Amino acid sequence: MSLKHSLLALLVVVIWGANFVIIDAGQEDVPPLLFLALRFLVVCVPALFFIKPPPIGWRNIVAIGATLSLGQFSLLYLALALGMPPGLASLLLQTQVIFSILVAAVVLRERPSRRQFVGVMIGMLGLSIVIVGHSQVAPWLPLVVTLLSALAWAVGNVLTRRSKASSGLSLxxxxxxxxxxxxxxxxxxxxxxxxxxxxxxxxxxxxIASTVYTAVFASLIGYGIWNSLLARHPTSAVVPFTLLVPVVGILTAWLVQAEVPTTAEFIGGAIMLAGLAAAIIQPRRRREPPTKASQENLT
Structure with missing residues (x-):
């Protein structure tokens, strides 16, 4: 990736990482489900009048919307309203990588590679440490709801893949x-x-400002840039940037809300991110030196 495109990917990471604190602030005066309805109303209007629906059939659009959009974000907003710290929420939501691999194995019969399997095991170990550490200092219900949000995201990912939908702005x-x-x-x-x-x-x-940010910046601009990068570069070059989202989320929560992770959450989070990195970052293949026969063909 060029420097310009790398900086654009980092811009999206910052937008998405700060999104959790901004959602939490916007829900101070607005019920979470109403706040969610306002966000997606801004996302869809007036865009629906200018963007054609993706050619995947209405059944797939509704199924993906019910899981990837409604399921994921309604549960996330409820978790934050129940007291889930925004920084920790940004970390736990990345378990969608683990869930996506597991759901795809069951639904699509996609057998994970050995590297992915090891990454999932490491990620689940880190997640277990986070859960144990968090349950000792805070209620467990918001944490469970956050993990259900990640599961809904994962199911939406698999439905999107099965329908062969492009990850475009229209979707x-x-x-x-x-x-x-x-x-x-x-x-x-x-x-x-x-x-x-x-x-x-x-x-x-x-x-109002939170609604505009989450709809315009996090959804339309963020996904617009992200999808354009995925269209130009290999997935393995773009997707690893998402591992920086919880880093930005935790830093933002620390600066804005003085949210400091516990030792167990910090260690478990680091282990979980290491597992996710092992699962999604593909090693670069070394180019084999040209053989004598291929050199002769070139001449």
Whole structure:
């Protein structure tokens, strides 16, 4: 990758890493499911009128939207509302790599390579250390909900792969269209119409700014840049940058909210990221020197 494209990948990492603290701040005055509905409303309107749906069929679009968009983000927003620290959430959400490999093995019969298997085992060891360390100082429910969010992301990844959908902006927009109405309906049931109406009529500038950031920067601009990089470069050159997202997320939470990981969370997180790196980073193949026969053919 060129320096320009590497810097663009790092820009996306910063946008996505800071996203967790910004979501957490936006939910101070807005119920999580209503906040989610507002985010994806901004993502989809007016983009739906200008971007054609991906040619994968409506059933696949709805299934991907229900898992990759609605399932992942509704659970993440609920976890943050329940008290999940944003920095730790950015780390645990990366377990979607582990879950994706496992779900693909079951659903798509994709047998993981030996390197991926070892990476998954290391990642699960690190995850276990994080869970044990976190459960000693904080409630376990937000952690479980965060892991369910990562699982929903993984299922969405597998559905996307099975439908042979490109990871283009059209998929982000049209699968995101599945979110606003169900999220709003759930918010009306969980939070009551009175609370929803009060939140909508008294939106703070923080909630508005957070909605704009998560919709425009994290979703549209972030995925727009990311997908363009995936279209130009091998996946193995682009995807490893996502391992820096929790690093940015933890640093942002530390600077903004004074969130400091415990020793167990720090050690477990480092081990988990090492496992994820082993699972997704492919070693470069050395070019074999030309044989004497090939040299003679060139001459």
């Amino acid at each position: 982000v927009v049209w699968s995101g269209a599945v979110v606003p109405l169900p999220a709003l309906a759930l918010s009306l049931v969980v939070d009551t119409p009175t609370v929803v109406w009060q939140a909508l009529t008294s939106l703070s500038w923080v909630a």
